[in-house]
Amino acid sequence: MNKFLLLLLICTVGSTISKKGMTFMKYTHDARFGIDNLSCYAPSDFKGVPVCDAYNGDTDCENLLPVLCVKVDDSPRPAYPVTGEGAAMPVWNYFGWGRGHVASTKPVKASQFQTREAVDAFCADAFGSGWKVQSWQDMSKWISGMGGVDGMKYSGSEWSANADKMQSGGWGFYAYGNLRNDTRLWMDGPHDQVSTCWAH
Template identity: 50%
Template sequence: MAFLRILCLLVISNIHHVKVVTGKLGVTAVKDYHTAEFGIDYIGCRAWTNPNSMDCNPYQGDTNCDTELPMLCIRVDHSPRPPYLIYGNGAVMPAANYYGWSGGHVSTTLPVKAARFRNRAEASRFCAEALGQEWEVAGIWGAQPHWIPGMNGTKYAGTEWTANKDKLLSGGWSFYTYGNVRNDTRFWIQGPLDQSSTCWEQ
């Protein structure tokens, strides 16, 4: 009995160390690194340059929607892809899929609870109110970003990118974009349209 009483006291005394996740979860992204040569950020599911970075979850979400995080916003102005290099062989998809180009610029808002937004339009309106009329919530699947098979360095960069818009494919998991956002936090983003991992309705 004495052993059981001690065990109960240990459990009670340490219960405040247990993190209980409740409520709906939403998908987030993070900045991995900035390439000053082209003025671009590499943003995606995980910061591979940080050994403590967590993976995102584009299927069920990874962060409680009541958490205050900055919103990642994008202004798509169809800027041609700069000649950044792509390394590696990829995974399920070719490497270029994971190094797609956003065709624009990113910025972030002040931290906000994603649960306050009922749909994507409200999330994008929040971006526009904070940053300007043409800004909307960013995503890393679907319409943002894009890649072309065989692109790397100067291949399919600049005017060659613009001239081959008919070859654009939708990318996922990570992308390059103009900008230099903060790297000390994750961001709320739009998740895949065929999954339930976004805090708001599609």
């Protein structure tokens, strides 16, 4: 086989490998506070991708999915409960407060975006100034011991007064909103991984 045919074969095979992007999903809604729990994990009755892949991406970038957009306005954490054992990180890491609102766009191919800035602009065009794509890098904040069974610890004014105790969370978060729960949503994955459809 000559070099030209070998190069053509390599390019043809390479072009069939699909790039994948990371997605999140609405897991639950708490009507008491008007907040959604967004998560890597899908509810048990969801028929699609059950869990995100923050390292390699979990959904073909050519698929049509809404973009998960956020507007961080530093709203104090409402008194949602946080209970459980945690895993690699303390339980609060997985149920942090997103400090604002979430919304989802019309379904689009993630492959249409070349950069993170382009996705941010898409969110801003859809919902207004200050809206941007949800990023793994700045997902949520948590304070050790927050929530508890009644949810009150480190909520409201107590949350705002303890900014020095806040740590960055991952794998799931709460924010104001009531998104659709029948689809996964494009988001911006960890910047040191290959799980995002566009360039950072």
